Amino acid sequence: MDAQLKEWIGRIHDAAKAGQQLRIRGGGSKDFYGLPSAGDVLDTTSWRGIVSYEPTELVVVARAGTPLAELEATLREKGQCLPFEPPHFGSGATVGGMVAAGLSGPRRSAVGAVRDYVLGVKMLDGNGELLAFGGQVMKNVAGYDVPRLMAGSLGTLGLMTEISLKVLPLPPAGMTLRFAMSETDALKKLNAWGGQPLPIAASVWHDGALTLRLAGAVAAVRAARQALGGEEVADAGAFWQSIREQTHPYFAGEKVSAAALWRLSVASVAPPICCSGPTLIEWGGALRWLRGDQGAEQVRNLAASAGGHATLFRGEDALKTAAGAFHPLSPVLAKIHRNLKQAFDPAGVFNRGRMYPEF
Amino acid sequence: MAFANDVRFAVNRSATLERLREILPPHLLLVEEEELRPYECDGLTAYRALPMFVVLPETESQVAEILRACYALGTPVVPRGAATGLSGGAMPHEDGVVMSLAKFKKILRIDPVSRTAIVQPGVRNLAVSEAAAPHGLYYAPDPSSQIACTIGGNVAENSGGVHCLKYGLTVHNVLKVRGFTIEGEAVEFGADALDSAGLDLLALINGSEGLLAVITEVTVKLTPKPELAQVVLAYFDDVQKAGNAVADVIAAGIIPGGLEMMDKPATHAVEPYVKAGYDLDAEAVLLCESDGTPIEVAEEIERMKAVLEKSGATSLVVSQSEAERLRFWAGRKAAFPAVGRITPDYLCMDGTIPRKRLAEMLEAIADLGAKYGLRCANVFHAGDGNLHPLIMYDANQPGELERATAFGGEILELSVKLGGTVTGEHGVGVEKIDVMAAQFTPAEIAAFHRLKAAFDGKGLLNPGKGIPTLARCREYTQTRGAAAVTPPPRF
Numbered sequence: 037m038d039a040q041l042k043e044w045i046g047r048i049h050d051a052a053k054a055g056q057q058l059r060i061r062g063g064g065s066k067d068f069y070g071l072p073s074a075g076d077v078l079d080t081t082s083w084r085g086i087v088s089y090e091p092t093e094l095v096v097v098a099r100a101g102t103p104l105a106e107l108e109a110t111l112r113e114k115g116q117c118l119p120f121e122p123p124h125f126g127s128g129a130t131v132g133g134m135v136a137a138g139l140s141g142p143r144r145s146a147v148g149a150v151r152d153y154v155l156g157v158k159m160l161d162g163n164g165e166l167l168a169f170g171g172q173v174m175k176n177v178a179g180y181d182v183p184r185l186m187a188g189s190l191g192t193l194g195l196m197t198e199i200s201l202k203v204l205p206l207p208p209a210g211m212t213l214r215f216a217m218s219e220t221d222a223l224k225k226l227n228a229w230g231g232q233p234l235p236i237a238a239s240v241w242h243d244g245a246l247t248l249r250l251a252g253a254v255a256a257v258r259a260a261r262q263a264l265g266g267e268e269v270a271d272a273g274a275f276w277q278s279i280r281e282q283t284h285p286y287f288a289g290e291k292v293s294a295a296a297l298w299r300l301s302v303a304s305v306a307p308p309i310c311c312s313g314p315t316l317i318e319w320g321g322a323l324r325w326l327r328g329d330q331g332a333e334q335v336r337n338l339a340a341s342a343g344g345h346a347t348l349f350r351g352e353d354a355l356k357t358a359a360g361a362f363h364p365l366s367p368v369l370a371k372i373h374r375n376l377k378q379a380f381d382p383a384g385v386f387n388r389g390r391m392y393p394e395f
Numbered sequence: 396m397a398f399a400n401d402v403r404f405a406v407n408r409s410a411t412l413e414r415l416r417e418i419l420p421p422h423l424l425l426v427e428e429e430e431l432r433p434y435e436c437d438g439l440t441a442y443r444a445l446p447m448f449v450v451l452p453e454t455e456s457q458v459a460e461i462l463r464a465c466y467a468l469g470t471p472v473v474p475r476g477a478a479t480g481l482s483g484g485a486m487p488h489e490d491g492v493v494m495s496l497a498k499f500k501k502i503l504r505i506d507p508v509s510r511t512a513i514v515q516p517g518v519r520n521l522a523v524s525e526a527a528a529p530h531g532l533y534y535a536p537d538p539s540s541q542i543a544c545t546i547g548g549n550v551a552e553n554s555g556g557v558h559c560l561k562y563g564l565t566v567h568n569v570l571k572v573r574g575f576t577i578e579g580e581a582v583e584f585g586a587d588a589l590d591s592a593g594l595d596l597l598a599l600i601n602g603s604e605g606l607l608a609v610i611t612e613v614t615v616k617l618t619p620k621p622e623l624a625q626v627v628l629a630y631f632d633d634v635q636k637a638g639n640a641v642a643d644v645i646a647a648g649i650i651p652g653g654l655e656m657m658d659k660p661a662t663h664a665v666e667p668y669v670k671a672g673y674d675l676d677a678e679a680v681l682l683c684e685s686d687g688t689p690i691e692v693a694e695e696i697e698r699m700k701a702v703l704e705k706s707g708a709t710s711l712v713v714s715q716s717e718a719e720r721l722r723f724w725a726g727r728k729a730a731f732p733a734v735g736r737i738t739p740d741y742l743c744m745d746g747t748i749p750r751k752r753l754a755e756m757l758e759a760i761a762d763l764g765a766k767y768g769l770r771c772a773n774v775f776h777a778g779d780g781n782l783h784p785l786i787m788y789d790a791n792q793p794g795e796l797e798r799a800t801a802f803g804g805e806i807l808e809l810s811v812k813l814g815g816t817v818t819g820e821h822g823v824g825v826e827k828i829d830v831m832a833a834q835f836t837p838a839e840i841a842a843f844h845r846l847k848a849a850f851d852g853k854g855l856l857n858p859g860k861g862i863p864t865l866a867r868c869r870e871y872t873q874t875r876g877a878a879a880v881t882p883p884p885r886f
Binding site for chain 1: 532590642690693750779823836839849862
């Protein structure tokens with residue numbers, strides 16, 4: 037076994053014995069996400085590199101500390117990509133952090149999320165045991181689907197060391213259209229278009245404008261452009277990048293950056309969610325961002341009645357500690373969560389309190 | 396053949412019966428042997444067991460009460476859908492109760508605006524697409540058994556189908572699962588939204604083979620039906636060339652709507668049954684589908700034809716009408732029953748391997764066929780490397796089932812060695828429980844058991860299935876020898 041893995045196993049054993057905690061960290065680009073977590077930092081960035089990549093298999097395997105930018109550049113060379121466009125939120129973003137955070141970008145509603153592309157993980161559990169689940173084939177139902185469970189688990193179940201991902205070819209053609217439209221009309225349109233075989237890859241509604249990205253075969257994009265109308269937006273790459281990385285003025289503007297940012301994942305057909313602050317809508321209506329100082333309970337009730345849940349995505353630590361970063365779980369789900377934590381990390385070594393205070 | 400389930404329970408039969416009689420009217424509780432007999436196996440008919448009782452709840456509150464009663468009494472429960480599964484996942488436990496969800500067969504809602512359907516678990520897969528069709532929508536996962544198999548079972552097995560390379564597996568097409576824990580508590584995994592708070596338990600429920608919860612309601616995503624679909628039949632004079640052509644198509648940046656393969660024994664079994672019009676002289680046929688707008692399809696079909704020709708296809712036939720396309724697919728989808736007509740019995744394997752190893756695997760299967768003296772027809776979900784070798788045997792000939800089982804076991808061990816898995820979509824059930832030890836280390840198996848215990852602390856839901864006991868793993872290792880069972884690096 038590699039010396040680095042041995043060292044980590046030693047640290048896990050020591051921490052478990054001493055009742056101490058470890059905080060798994062890649063590039064630290066998503067430190068803001070979730071609740072502040074206790075423990076000594078376990079830095080994964082030295083455990084890097086693409087282990088295997090075979091474009092004809094549509095599979096890439098990388099160590100957890102591999103820079104996400106490096107992985108994406110490698111795929112791009114072969115005309116492939118991570119279709120779910122994971123946000124980096126900083127130059128240090130790693131592949132392990134991407135899976136642990138489980139966040140997907142603008143194309144998510146069209147192509148699926150991180151979890152849909154995770155095929156396998158190797159991990160160290162809380163006993164310091166090296167385990168491998170899944171693999172590098174598209175279809176695999178041997179044993180429980182632990183690899184997908186790891187997506188979005190925020191490092192609470194173990195230390196991922198290696199990840200196997202499905203990749204796809206880059207779409208041959210793309211185009212961005214813009215429509216002046218109210219929020220209500222945009223939601224109606226997006227849901228209606230969603231029921232048609234149109235190559236819609238991403239959407240953003242903000243401040244009276246609906247921006248739509250088409251991606252697919254040349255002929256399909258051309259036909260959709262004819263059918264949909266709207267204004268063609270030239271050089272839209274920077275716009276989509278600003279949504280993916282939250283550098284768009286809605287997210288990063290000086291005036292708003294002090295207010296809390298809520299992420300509401302809801303049914304795409306939910307009507308406009310009334311809040312005091314400005315909103316930005318992605319994923320065909322299924323993702324609503326809210327800015328403002330309204331009470332956590334109010335936002336969570338709004339999200340729940342819209343068929344979903346609300347995350348306090350960015351906000352002061354004090355507010356997060358008071359309100360929780362993530363939507364409260366039903367008692368039965370909370371029990372399963374505690375049991376799963378116990379199953380993978382019985383001594384509570386990893387990322388304590390990062391997702392929910394009780395584990 | 397009896398399956399020796401090594402997870403046994405000391406169950407109080409009369410106390411269980413008494414409680415069930417309190418909960419259910421007599422017609423929903425089967426007790427007599429002749430009533431129980433039809434439930435003794437699922438689609439894997441080689442293994443059978445008689446359950447203690449069968450319950451057929453009609454309401455969620457009956458499901459909850461039955462589970463609470465069984466939990467309190469320590470009586471195992473085996474959930475069952477349409478029992479089309481091919482791995483014995485719904486085979487009864489002789490100390491336990493079979494809970495059939497057959498009465499849960501309502502489509503509760505088709506919502507064309509949100510593109511979702513809410514259905515009970517006993518709704519047939521194809522019925523969802525039929526109900527959605529007037530809205531130009533369909534449910535994408537299409538396992539070959541789709542006329543009979545039900546959504547609850549699809550979730551439990553994470554079923555695939557012939558279009559999942561492009562449209563995903565069940566796990567990619569389910570938004571929410573409502574069900575009950577073994578303790579009888581109502582639980583919802585997932586949401587009407589694209590994700591939900593906390594750990595992704597919905598991902599765990601898909602493919603959990605009835606070991607974690609009982610499913611009573613499923614919300615699935617509906618997909619807009621493409622304007623047009625056309626399929627190319629590409630014939631080859633050599634199965635390995637066909638195997639390599641699959642990798643060539645993907646390498647060209649094409650993700651076909653479906654990419655399937657059949658070898659000569661398979662087409663010969665299918666043709667008299669379905670009359671799909673396949674060329675029976677070819678050693679293998681690939682079915683390569685394109686879907687989208689008419690111009691898009693025309694362009695892609697040309698690209699596909701060019702690649703397939705270069706890969707050595709001896710002839711290419713493109714479907715010229717929807718009826719013809721469906722006929723070409725009907726042959727592929729009927730492969731299992733067609734083989735069932737030409738042999739008294741068959742075992743269907745389900746290994747998945749990296750696509751580039753297809754040709755190698757085909758050669759190995761041919762050699763194994765000679766070694767065991769059994770015929771084998773091969774149908775593959777070639778696009779995702781999922782193989783369904785159909786090993787033909789006659790259970791009435793002494794020793795044939797054992798030879799067929801050994802033949803299948805070697806194919807699965809080889810699947811793992813080639814970097815794949817013992818099951819792509821049919822599940823472990825009882826059929827592949829031993830060979831799990833070829834894919835997972837004892838530490839990984841132990842982790843799976845701990846995960847199960849997080850949902851079902853007493854181990855009462857579908858016990859002895861899916862994950863082998865560590866004792867079973869040891870026995871397998873001792874019988875097969877360490878060389879066959881040391882899990883190689885899977886990635």
